[in-house]
Amino acid sequence: MTSAPRTALKARKRPVQSRSRVTVDAIFEATIQVLLRDGMSALTTTRVAERAGVSVGTMYQYFPNKQALVYALNERFLDTLAGRIEATCGRMKGAPLPEMVDALINTYWTAKTERAEVTRALYRSVAELDNDELMHAFAARADAATTAMFTSAENGAVEDVDALNLTLASVIYGTVRNAFERGLTQEEASVLRRNLTEMCRAYIGALYA
Amino acid sequence: MTSAPRTALKARKRPVQSRSRVTVDAIFEATIQVLLRDGMSALTTTRVAERAGVSVGTMYQYFPNKQALVYALNERFLDTLAGRIEATCGRMKGAPLPEMVDALINTYWTAKTERAEVTRALYRSVAELDNDELMHAFAARADAATTAMFTSAENGAVEDVDALNLTLASVIYGTVRNAFERGLTQEEASVLRRNLTEMCRAYIGALYA
Amino acid sequence: MTSAPRTALKARKRPVQSRSRVTVDAIFEATIQVLLRDGMSALTTTRVAERAGVSVGTMYQYFPNKQALVYALNERFLDTLAGRIEATCGRMKGAPLPEMVDALINTYWTAKTERAEVTRALYRSVAELDNDELMHAFAARADAATTAMFTSAENGAVEDVDALNLTLASVIYGTVRNAFERGLTQEEASVLRRNLTEMCRAYIGALYA
Amino acid sequence: MTSAPRTALKARKRPVQSRSRVTVDAIFEATIQVLLRDGMSALTTTRVAERAGVSVGTMYQYFPNKQALVYALNERFLDTLAGRIEATCGRMKGAPLPEMVDALINTYWTAKTERAEVTRALYRSVAELDNDELMHAFAARADAATTAMFTSAENGAVEDVDALNLTLASVIYGTVRNAFERGLTQEEASVLRRNLTEMCRAYIGALYA
């Protein structure tokens, strides 16, 4: 996640002092607020600064330009998410494959659902960005973690871990995102979540039948 | 798909005459070109008109504003896509469930892959829009078609068609999109595609074991 | 009134044929409608043509440009008004001065009040124009008529007809216009009208006391 | 005068600091210049900003839109004018009625004549606006002042002050405006001014004869 973005998008300073940290957090939070309330097209530097309670000038001390701000915000979220996935994968090392899948779905689904609106806002904000780098960095980290986990599966080595990983990751991440975009009801969501788990388990079962 | 969008987004005139039709198509194509080359943030009315070989004024004769243009473009693509899905579903009526799933994945995957870059461009362009209406209209049409298809499955009635439909639709559409965003290699893509099919089949198999 | 305006403002053709006459009238009426409904800033050639039931092209056959249209419209109204004043002045020739004044106020006030909204709309529309020419032409015609009338006053020659004329014309026309702009109630209007007459009579009385 | 205009027309910031004050004044002056030189239809935001020596952006920091600028300009002038009328009325309290009228005509006429061209430009600029609010606010203030003055007239209470006020105000303001629109010569103007005074005095005389 901390892999080098285009120089233009790099944050200007690492907020080492606690005061800076507070400021940056306020800016991030303000960005999310504006995104939620008014949408991407109303995300102006002035408005963010205002809501964050700082001046535009100050904002530019921490982020070289608007894109960098949005970029950093998404980076932060993906960092957190990757961290959670890593934690889950660490915890599940050596467990049976089906349980791994359950855990992975749980982690991802929960992470996205906790602040559903924020997730949605971020999905939108990232569309303008040079997305790929961000996604790749996240994918790389997450894939490393899940691959390591799958490799450690209890009942012997998986034949083609990379293929398994690619498949499960794509299906899980993709399905969860799609669930968001469809705006499912609570009930539909829980049906889908259960069935997604079933499906993954069935696939794994079929692989080793 | 042709369900009423917010008035503000409605196209101004239906291009009935062939000359108009050509113009509108040129504008659509130009929009895609710009989206591909320069991204959403560079999609200006002037640039689109220029590339389409018409004046801005002409563009505004057909679209009341920029958003409406992007909206109409997406609408057109989703319309086509929904049409293809309906065709497939029609053709597969009464077939065995696994073959239905194969056909559905094929149709969707192919449709998205044919002009992969365009698909990617549209995914981005739609993020700024009032997405929901568009998605819902598409979902409604596609769901109706697939549900009808699943209901007609050869070997007896599916127990809960709606749940099955929700699951398969979410997984398939979601996975395909995720595949795009990850920017998979040709090979990875074909592995994923095969495995997605396997997974759906395994799920269906498990349901009726 | 028919004095030469700047060439640019001249109407393109005199509508001699009855068909043309109808068209021009429709355009004039449409212009007023739009002015009334939507105000000067919404007075577009397209809208006027639309409401008149003709094409823009046709409109341009009769008026070389938009300004000419507004100009002609005002000219027509001022022409009519001048005609009415001339009629009154003709009728009152040789009458006693106070009765002349009564008649003049009556004529002017009535003319403006009959279609009060139209009057108001025209007042506004003319502000954009090169007003002066129009006003001068009207003033010249009206002044000629009133001066002739005052000269013929029953009880002997007025000492300085031009001064009297200037005074009465300015006071009467000015007061009536001001009444419009203040948006007086029915009652206030009639009080004002009565008092204006009183005042003019008092002035005349004082002159010859 | 400072009564609430439609929100859309409100000035954005009150120029409290002296620098801002200078800027705003420059913008006002520039607006007048442009109005004088090129007329209302050439009054573009760019042109005004240019002549004022500021950027368009700066202009928009003080005025939310072009209309608001014109509105504020007229408001300022009417404010000043109302202030002058109030001053005169205050000074003339308890004086004989004819002197009051003299003073009122003097004040109004002088105010309008001092910068005659500006007055003319403003008369035109206001036609596009939602005039009424502005006029009413002015009228209310001016009427209050004159009514109070007339009430205090030396030789006993006027019978119907409101009617007197309505009459004198309408006649005076209307006549002065009409004088402008006719574009009188210096000499004609002074004749008219004298006669207007005579007329008002004659009217008052007749009232209390």
Add this chain to the structure above:
DNA sequence: GATGAATGAGGGTTCATTCAT
């Protein structure tokens, strides 16, 4: 370090006018 007024390029949009049909 922080501020926020000033900047001005550039965006979306309108509409008077033309001219091929």
Add this chain to the structure above:
DNA sequence: AATGAATGAACCCTCATTCAT
């Protein structure tokens, strides 16, 4: 003669970014 689609200059306005204080 009539049409109305096409034109494109010009308008109003926004907002990322800078820099004097």
